[in-house]
Amino acid sequence: MKLFAGIDGGQSGTQAVIADETGDILGRGNAGPCDEVGESKTSSKAHEALNAAMHAALADAGLPTTTRMECIVAGISGYDGAFVGRAPKLATKRFVPVHDAPVAHVAAFGGASGIVVIAGTGSVVLGVVDEREPVLVGGWSSQFGDEGGAYWIGREAIRQTMACEDAGVAPDSVARVALRAFAAKSAREIVAKVSAGKIARCDIAALAKPILALAARNETDAVALVDEAIEYLLDDALLTLERLEVPTSDIAFVGGLMRNRWYAQRVQMLVDELDGRFSLVAPAHDPAVGALLMAYTYAEVPLPPRVA
Numbered sequence: 001m002k003l004f005a006g007i008d009g010g011q012s013g014t015q016a017v018i019a020d021e022t023g024d025i026l027g028r029g030n031a032g033p034c035d036e037v038g039e040s041k042t043s044s045k046a047h048e049a050l051n052a053a054m055h056a057a058l059a060d061a062g063l064p065t066t067t068r069m070e071c072i073v074a075g076i077s078g079y080d081g082a083f084v085g086r087a088p089k090l091a092t093k094r095f096v097p098v099h100d101a102p103v104a105h106v107a108a109f110g111g112a113s114g115i116v117v118i119a120g121t122g123s124v125v126l127g128v129v130d131e132r133e134p135v136l137v138g139g140w141s142s143q144f145g146d147e148g149g150a151y152w153i154g155r156e157a158i159r160q161t162m163a164c165e166d167a168g169v170a171p172d173s174v175a176r177v178a179l180r181a182f183a184a185k186s187a188r189e190i191v192a193k194v195s196a197g198k199i200a201r202c203d204i205a206a207l208a209k210p211i212l213a214l215a216a217r218n219e220t221d222a223v224a225l226v227d228e229a230i231e232y233l234l235d236d237a238l239l240t241l242e243r244l245e246v247p248t249s250d251i252a253f254v255g256g257l258m259r260n261r262w263y264a265q266r267v268q269m270l271v272d273e274l275d276g277r278f279s280l281v282a283p284a285h286d287p288a289v290g291a292l293l294m295a296y297t298y299a300e301v302p303l304p305p306r307v308a
Contacts, residue, residue: 003067004299005092006291007053007074008103009034009046011121012150012202012256016053017288018061018069023304027063028288029056033202035077036084037141043085050074050088068092071299073291075103077122078141096298100287101126101136107290108252108283115240115278117233120255121205123149125233127240127249135243137236142201148232150257154178154207156225161187173219177210208257216262226263230270234278241277251278254287 003026007016014034018027031052039045054072055065069092077100088095105116105126115127123146124139142151161175165187171179175187182199184190193199214222233253241249251271257263271280285293289307296303 002070002301003063004292004295004301005054005057005069005072006103006288006293006295007034007050007072008100008287008291009049009053009074009076009079010100010256011035011037011077012205014049014053015286015288016050016057017292018054018057018063019292019304019307021301021304023307025289025308027057027059027061029053029058029060031056034074037078037201039084041085045085046076046083047086047088050090054090066091069295070094070301071096071295073098073103073295073298075100075287075291077120078139094298096294098291098294099139100124101139102134103290103294104254104283104287105290106293107285107287108254108281109250110284110293112250114250114252114281115237116283117237117251117253118255119149119233119253119257121150121202122146123152123233123236123255125236125240127237127244129244129246129249132244135240137240137243148229148236149205149255150208151201151205152232153211153225153229154204156228157207157211158187158190158204160221160225161190172221173214174211174221174225177214177222178207181207181210209260212257212260212263215266216260226266227270230263230267234270234274237278238274248277248279250281252281252283254283 005018014031016029019025031049034049071094072092073096108116113129125137127135157178161178164171164175215226
């Protein structure tokens with residue numbers, strides 16, 4: 001039995017899926033973050049996360065950890081052709097690491113035209129239409145961009161805390177969330193903790209969850225912040241549409257933020273306000289399955305009629 005695997009390696013976690021030639025999914029596994037943002041040449045972060053996710057998927061499938069795959073495709077957040085640290089070694093005939101955007105697009109559209117928006121810890125937009133050159137917008141990392149992602153939402157919440165402090169006014173609802181999350185009495189205390197390494201990037205991104213909960217209760221400050229985040233993503237999608245030189249497109253949102261029901265409803269509302277420029281569609285698969293579909297292609301194996 002030939003086996004194939006797809007991996008979605010993100011800034012918050014890594015998911016692997018294993019399937020056979022017929023498209024039957026045999027196992028799934030999860031592990032920690034896989035991205036190499038800020039990592040050194042001695043880092044083994046990606047290697048460990050990819051292997052841990054695969055081992056968990058093999059265990060879920062009831063297979064030994066030494067089981068060899070025909071092909072593994074891994075979509076990795078921010079991957080740009082080479083690993084910063086230790087290159088992953090996996091039990092497979094062929095290992096293909098790629099940027100996470102193409103994987104998300106295949107997952108969403110299965111090879112058809114459309115624009116995919118990744119709204120996770122970071123953000124990026126990829127548009128593919130027919131035989132035209134794909135258009136990638138955003139994805140410039142938390143240092144220079146990733147507007148609209150979970151880290152951006154958390155960072156803006158901290159900035160809002162600073163603004164309240166500078167103005168000499170009481171913290172608003174968003175600022176109170178940030179202060180409570182980091183057990184801080186002031187914005188300056190938050191900054192000191194970040195500088196001391198006591199608050200990590202993932203901790204700042206995690207602020208998005210309580211802010212979304214606050215927005216779902218119609219707290220004005222939180223709703224405004226989340227709307228601004230979604231509007232950044234839609235601006236990137238509109239720029240993608242313009243560069244593709246098409247008037248309209250299907251659009252799919254993927255990533256951790258979309259797991260929040262209120263956020264997903266808000267995305268639909270703001271898409272509807274764009275006068276038919278986009279038709280919001282549900283992704284056909286999750287990104288790990290998108291990577292799996294790419295693994296069949298790289299192995300030159302016919303795509304199964306159904307993957308489940």
